[in-house]
Each structure stands twice: as C-alpha cells, then as structure tokens.
Amino acid sequence: MYLYLPVALTSINILIPVGLGLAVGLLSGLFGVGGGFLMTPLLIMFGIPSTVAAATDSNQIVAASTSGTYAHWRVGNVDFKMGLYLLIGGFAGGLVGVQAIKILKATGNADFVIKMTYVLLLGTVGTYMFIESLTSMKKSKAATAEVKPEKESAFAKALGKLPLQTRFEKSGVTHSLLLPIIFGGFVGVLGAIMGVGGGFLMVPIMVYILRMPMHVVVGTSLFQILFNCIEVTFLQAYTNHSVDFVLAVLLLLGSTVGAQVGAVFGRKLKGEQLKVILAGIVLAVTVKIIFDLTLSPSLLLGQGGGH
Amino acid sequence: MKKNKVKKAAIVLLALAVVVMGLAIIVDRASAELTAKANHDHITIDFFYHGSTVNVSGISDPDADLIIKIASPEAHETLKEKGKVGGFLWMNVATLKLEKVPNLYSVYSTKKIDEILSPQEMDKYVIGYPALGKHAEMSPVKDEADKARWFSEFIKFKENSKLYNISFGKIDLKGKDGKQEYTILTEWPYQAPPGDYLATVYAVKDGKVVEIAESKVSVEQVGIVKTLSNMAKNNGALYGFISIISALGAGFGVGLVFRKGGGAH
Numbered sequence: 001m002y003l004y005l006p007v008a009l010t011s012i013n014i015l016i017p018v019g020l021g022l023a024v025g026l027l028s029g030l031f032g033v034g035g036g037f038l039m040t041p042l043l044i045m046f047g048i049p050s051t052v053a054a055a056t057d058s059n060q061i062v063a064a065s066t067s068g069t070y071a072h073w074r075v076g077n078v079d080f081k082m083g084l085y086l087l088i089g090g091f092a093g094g095l096v097g098v099q100a101i102k103i104l105k106a107t108g109n110a111d112f113v114i115k116m117t118y119v120l121l122l123g124t125v126g127t128y129m130f131i132e133s134l135t136s137m138k139k140s141k142a143a144t145a146e147v148k149p150e151k152e153s154a155f156a157k158a159l160g161k162l163p164l165q166t167r168f169e170k171s172g173v174t175h176s177l178l179l180p181i182i183f184g185g186f187v188g189v190l191g192a193i194m195g196v197g198g199g200f201l202m203v204p205i206m207v208y209i210l211r212m213p214m215h216v217v218v219g220t221s222l223f224q225i226l227f228n229c230i231e232v233t234f235l236q237a238y239t240n241h242s243v244d245f246v247l248a249v250l251l252l253l254g255s256t257v258g259a260q261v262g263a264v265f266g267r268k269l270k271g272e273q274l275k276v277i278l279a280g281i282v283l284a285v286t287v288k289i290i291f292d293l294t295l296s297p298s299l300l301l302g303q304g305g306g307h
Numbered sequence: 308m309k310k311n312k313v314k315k316a317a318i319v320l321l322a323l324a325v326v327v328m329g330l331a332i333i334v335d336r337a338s339a340e341l342t343a344k345a346n347h348d349h350i351t352i353d354f355f356y357h358g359s360t361v362n363v364s365g366i367s368d369p370d371a372d373l374i375i376k377i378a379s380p381e382a383h384e385t386l387k388e389k390g391k392v393g394g395f396l397w398m399n400v401a402t403l404k405l406e407k408v409p410n411l412y413s414v415y416s417t418k419k420i421d422e423i424l425s426p427q428e429m430d431k432y433v434i435g436y437p438a439l440g441k442h443a444e445m446s447p448v449k450d451e452a453d454k455a456r457w458f459s460e461f462i463k464f465k466e467n468s469k470l471y472n473i474s475f476g477k478i479d480l481k482g483k484d485g486k487q488e489y490t491i492l493t494e495w496p497y498q499a500p501p502g503d504y505l506a507t508v509y510a511v512k513d514g515k516v517v518e519i520a521e522s523k524v525s526v527e528q529v530g531i532v533k534t535l536s537n538m539a540k541n542n543g544a545l546y547g548f549i550s551i552i553s554a555l556g557a558g559f560g561v562g563l564v565f566r567k568g569g570g571a572h
Contacts, residue, residue, distance in 0.1 A: 009500045059550050062555060237544075239543070245553075256558050257561055
C-alpha cells in the first residue's frame, strides 16, 4: 500500500519505511547508535529529498531512542549523570560546529574536507574497534577471570590528574567532569559538520576513553541521542520545514519495536561480541561510501543537502 | 418603382450570398477548429495518492499532425554538480542554477517532432529538448558546449524523476465526418508537486504550427495532506512540537507494551 508524504511530496510503499525502521531500530537498541549513517542514505535512495530525509530521520530517532532508553533503563543500564555531562558538551559542540561549517563552506572545498574526514573517522574507528574486540574475545577465552587488571596507560594517568574528579556510580568509573564535556563537545562539533548524530563516535569514546562497560554505554548513548535529536528535530521543523510527519510515523512504527528487540537481544550478547558486530557494520558503511565516491555516478546532477 | 424592385432584389441576393459565404466559412472553420480538453483537470492529492492519469482529447483537422505539451510554469532550479576530485573521487563540486525551466515537461506527438515541425517553430513554441535548452538560462557555464553538456545532464536528472518525457506515436486518432478526434491517456507522475499545469495542443501543417488549443490541469492537496503540509510551512514551531511529542509518546508506548507483553526479562 502506498501513502503520500505531505512534506517530501512523494509517494512511498509503506513497507519500505516500516522495514527500514525495524532494521535501523534493531541496531539502535543493540549498539546505542542512532543509525542516521544508514537511514539517511537509504531514504534518499528511495526518492526522499535529502534535506527531508535527514530531518525526518532525527524525528524518528526521538521515538526509537525513547523506546531503547526505556528498555535499557529498566535493567539499570543508563548512566544519567554521564549522559547529562555528555549532553552539555554536545550542545556546546553543536553550536561551534554550525559556525565551523560556515567557515568551511566559505573556503570552497567543504564537501571534500567533510567527506574525507567522515571516511577516515569511520574507517579508523571501525578498524580499531574490530581489532580490539577480536583480541579481547581471544583473551577472555584464554583467561577465566572476567575482569582483567590492566596497566594504566600514560593517557589514563594524565586524565586522572584533571580537576573535578567525580564518581560515576552506574558506569563504575571515576573521571573529571571535564572529560565527558570535552568529548561530548568533540562529537558535537564533528556531528554538526558531517550532518550525522555521531553515535558511531560516541560509543567508542565511552568504551575506550571513558572505560564504561559496553551495556551501560549502549543505554547512556541512547539517552544522550534522544535529547540531541529532540533539539535537531525542532530546529529542522522550525527553520527548514523539512520534517515529514507521515514518514516519521511510518519509520517509528518499525524503529520503536526494533529498538526493544535490539535491547533484549543485546543482553544475550557479550560486550565484545556487540563491539565486533558494530565494528563490522561501521567498516561496511565505510566501504560503501568509498565505492560511492569512486564509481562513476549515473546522474551528474542532484539535489543539495545530505553529507 | 421597377428600378427600386431590382435594387431590392439585388440587395437581398447580395445579403444572401454574404450569409451563404459566411456559413461556408464557419462550416469550414468548424471542421478545422482545434479543441482540447483534459478530462481529469483537477487532480487531488490525498493520503493514498500515487500518481494519476490525465486524458487529453479533442477535435482536429484530419490533415494536421498534433503535438501535445504538458508543462508547469517556468521556474528556477538549483542543483549540485558532481565532478571528479583528485582524479578519482566523485563529489559535489559546484552549484548549477537554471532559469526558465519548467518542473514538469512532457511532449507527445503523432510523429517524431523534427519530422513534422521546423526548428524555427520548435524554438518559437519551446517544443522539444533542443528548444528548451536554448530557452533555458544556466549559470555558471563556460561556453555553449558546456551548457549543452549540463543541460543534457539536467534532462537525465528530470527523466529519472519521471518529470520530463518526450515520446511520439501514442496519440489515438479517429476520423469522423471529415473531422478527426484525437485522444491520449498520459500517466501523471506522483513526483509532480501541487500546482497549475497547462496542456497545450499544437496542430501542425507543413512544418508550421497552424492552431493552438489549451486546457488547464491543476493539482491540489486535500484533507490531512493539506493540513500537515500547511502546518509544516506556516507553523513550524507547533509542527515540530507535535512531531517530537508524538515520537516520545510512541517510544514510551511501545516500551510499555513490551514490558506488559513480557518481551524483556
């Protein structure tokens, strides 16, 4: 059955957005990412204008991450304190990022810089996470001990010397308050420049720098994404009029259910297993973008927007 | 008296002759008069809209060929040009601005356009891609060759979205009492946005347009589609607020259903 989308001004078979929502929502509940890096290009592929695709996706993520946060919160996997500081940083970073993109655009080669940064970040993060999680999976097979005492790196020692140290109970870690604010800000800047939510960056930062347990990372990341996407949805609806309510509803029919299933399924997997699958997906997306960049396009003209 | 009678008779005869000649002209005109009617001139976009069909029909001179052009008013478009960076990476490299191009442009004809219409006439009535290309204003383009290259890319882009199309041989013709009835059923793409469109029928003889008839096609949103579309445009804050609240509600709702359903531990 087809439905007409009043803002996208096109008609779509309802099975497409519901199915896409289900798949991306599943990833969201499993890994704590918004999934914009998958959803936005897929929507564009199905004929949705790029500006509407990005804006509507953020509206949809509000629903999926509410559903996912709720599921993770019920089993005690959301660190609200950490999430709050990440949000403060992310909000400030977003403001800086919006200015940075203006400067970049003025230099004339914004597209090149943005695309290259995006590919390099995805590739590096994916590869690192993939290798690291594979190694730790092998290690945990060899050693029976669940928690292995690790030697503190010089980086970790330096972080420990920062002022305003505080205990994050849920995550079981002690850090300076500045740490989540700075890294939240960093992801906020990059997210605004690249036009993505940045979940794929936030998750590895929480795992490897903030040293939070993977299951708490997923819940906390969703909590943080929820508030980011509320802000983005409002701004998009208010300034660009590019949120398609009907499309968002179709997407969230799938994604809210997907997020619940993902959260349940995720509890059955080990942290390392989750990391290695997420790394695989991030690497697959990197390869796909590289293909898109190098293969001759069938059309040399297109609408603006997107990343 | 006699003279007067003769005079009167002559005047009556003359008047009769004028009337008969006039009638003859009118009858002749009627046989050649071109008419056009779009049967589906008011397309409504509701929730379940997935494109439509438009039937253009009328009466024409049996000796004339026909060209039917359906187009939206001329407007401007801004598109991104893709190009190679560093020799192998395809990305957006420039912005192309087009003026005086319709968003929708369909041309149907009885025979191939360039076989029935002279190039001058094509340009005059903006019929066919080459004529549209000359008519359109584009920037930035280096020279004519560059313009032609990007215009053909523009056509590809538009044909890909089903908004541009040129075809011949699809018009049905039927002879009747020395007149000709023509009709064509065209697919109306759902990609065409709401607005006013014009179907123009050109009767063509000896490479020249001899008659023109027009019929309007208007496309309008109705019901919920119209309400939502208007709200998104005119009341962005409220629209955004409703979108967010609905998403939050749906997320919580599904969360509660799953808890009750025992989907989790």
